[in-house]
Amino acid sequence: NAGVTQTPKFRILKIGQSMTLQCTQDMNHNYMYWYRQDPGMGLKLIYYSVGAGITDKGEVPNGYNVSRSTTEDFPLRLELAAPSQTSVYFCASSPQGGEKLFFGSGTQLSVL
Amino acid sequence: RKEVEQDPGPFNVPEGATVAFNCTYSNSASQSFFWYRQDCRKEPKLLMSVYSSGNEDGRFTAQLNRASQYISLLIRDSKLSDSATYLCVVNGGADSWGKFQFGAGTQVVVTP
Numbered sequence: 001n002a003g004v005t006q007t008p009k010f011r012i013l014k015i016g017q018s019m020t021l022q023c024t025q026d027m028n029h030n031y032m033y034w035y036r037q038d039p040g041m042g043l044k045l046i047y048y049s050v051g052a053g054i055t056d057k058g059e060v061p062n063g064y065n066v067s068r069s070t071t072e073d074f075p076l077r078l079e080l081a082a083p084s085q086t087s088v089y090f091c092a093s094s095p096q097g098g099e100k101l102f103f104g105s106g107t108q109l110s111v112l
Numbered sequence: 113r114k115e116v117e118q119d120p121g122p123f124n125v126p127e128g129a130t131v132a133f134n135c136t137y138s139n140s141a142s143q144s145f146f147w148y149r150q151d152c153r154k155e156p157k158l159l160m161s162v163y164s165s166g167n168e169d170g171r172f173t174a175q176l177n178r179a180s181q182y183i184s185l186l187i188r189d190s191k192l193s194d195s196a197t198y199l200c201v202v203n204g205g206a207d208s209w210g211k212f213q214f215g216a217g218t219q220v221v222v223t224p
Contacts, residue, residue, distance in 0.1 A: 031210055033212075035214075037153070040120070040216065041216055042116065042199070042213075042214035042215050042216040042217065043156070043199075043214040044214075045211060045212070048210065048211065050210060058211065088153055090155055090156075094210070096210075097203070097210025097211075098143055098144045098203045098210065099144075100146060100158045100161065101148075101156075101158070101201075101212065103155035103156055103157070104155060105154070105155050106153070106154065106155050108153075
């Protein structure tokens with residue numbers, strides 16, 4: 001019962017570096033999401049996808065890119081990392097849009 | 113105004129006591145509502161969905177008041193293990209289906 005798997009769990013980047021956060025789900029869910037959570041704040045939606053080949057921006061998409069080539073995978077790409085991107089990132093999936101979310105264990109990212 | 117607002121707390125609750133707190137939401141077209149539990153920056157986990165008629169799951173009772181646009185969570189007979197941050201999550205209306213809005217969370221601390 002893997003559910004939603006995120007890698008890596010921790011990462012430190014230097015300003016200007018790039019990286020990809022991986023997210024895979026094995027539940028055949030259509031909807032997938034990327035959120036970031038800053039200390040003392042609620043989760044903010046970065047990007048989401050309603051199915052393979054379809055992605056859309058959330059509240060805070062600047063500095064990020066996503067792709068959804070398969071139902072299972074929804075990687076998040078950070079280009080030119082900035083200190084403002086220091087956060088905890090959560091990937092989530094849902095069978096349909098209004099149903100409960102299943103979360104990955106999160107990635108703690110620091111940009112120094 | 114934030115889309116979903118919660119009292120951040122902390123609510124300090126003696127073991128065995130009852131605690132209740134609310135969450136207000138701004139989008140009157142919102143369709144689905146949830147309470148999630150989050151422990152110390154780990155991934156949120158679904159506590160319960162909130163139904164129009166109100167619902168109970170063991171010691172936890174959730175209510176929805178559409179007229180006043182708030183949901184509530186009541187915890188009876190509090191256990192030490194109930195110490196966590198409780199996130200209110202609201203699914204958007206017809207124009208934002210599948211885009212969940214998160215509150216910043218209400219911290220509950222259960223003391224011996």
